[in-house]
Amino acid sequence: xxxxxxxxxxxxxxxxxxxxxxxxxxxxxxxxxxxxxxxxxxxxxxxxxxxxxxxxxxxxxxxxxxxxxxxxxxxxxxxxxxxxxxxxxxxxxxxxxxxxxxxxxxxxxxxxxxxxxxxxxxxxxxxxxxxxxxxxxxxxxxxxxxxxxxxxxxxxxxxxxxxxxxxxxxxxxx
Numbered sequence: 001x002x003x004x005x006x007x008x009x010x011x012x013x014x015x016x017x018x019x020x021x022x023x024x025x026x027x028x029x030x031x032x033x034x035x036x037x038x039x040x041x042x043x044x045x046x047x048x049x050x051x052x053x054x055x056x057x058x059x060x061x062x063x064x065x066x067x068x069x070x071x072x073x074x075x076x077x078x079x080x081x082x083x084x085x086x087x088x089x090x091x092x093x094x095x096x097x098x099x100x101x102x103x104x105x106x107x108x109x110x111x112x113x114x115x116x117x118x119x120x121x122x123x124x125x126x127x128x129x130x131x132x133x134x135x136x137x138x139x140x141x142x143x144x145x146x147x148x149x150x151x152x153x154x155x156x157x158x159x160x161x162x163x164x165x166x167x168x169x170x171x172x173x174x
Contacts, residue, residue, distance in 0.1 A: 019051070021036065021039060021040030021043055021055075022040055022051075022054065022055050022058060024036040024039075024040070025037040025039075025040055025055075025058065025059070025062070026058060026062075030066070033062060034062075037055075037058075037059045037062065040055055041055060041056075041059065049082055049085075049086060050082075050086055050088065052082065053078070053079045053082035053083050053086065053088075053091070053095075054079075054091070056075040056076070056078045056079040056082065057075070057076065057079035057083075057091070057094065057095050057098065059075045060072045060073070060074075060075035060076035060079060060095075060098055060102070061076070061098050063075070064076070064098060064101060064102045069102040069103055072098075072102045073099065073102050073104055076095055076098050076099045076102060076104075077099065077104075079091075079095040079098075080092055080095035080096055080099060083095055114171065116158045116159065117155060117158060117159075120141075120151065121151055121154065121155050121158075123141065124137055124141070124148060124151045124152065124155065125152075125155050125159075125167055125171060126171060127140065127141075128148075128152060128164050128167050129164075129167035129168045129170075129171050130168075133145075134148040134149050134152070135148075152164070155167075
């Protein structure tokens, strides 16, 4: 570990500096853990938003487990919002669980049907809702009609529909 920390000091890679800081904090005894967390939080993580969010989650969870729930909520909120902005749903949910454990009800995000689809699925669903056939959609997106069919096969259950005709209503396409 010491060799990694020494080489990280000279490295330009932010993650190489951040990860040992997080590891020190997580592995430290109660007496020194907060010092390591604060030291890691002082690092420049401007180009490593996921690492920063992960660090905030770990710090908030650590505070909560020491019954410092009021202090824990701020880093946990930062982690939740960061994970949401990055689109990392399992990590956002973990931060929400920690917040609930800290006594804060998490805001239910109103998810639209569009949020359930990947960008490519959304594009295919919109084209299908406009009345294009799988062959026409495939030509437009440079995909085979079978690939389009496979995407639609996954899209329909996500949206709770059974036919192309229902796509227009679900996605509000005129």
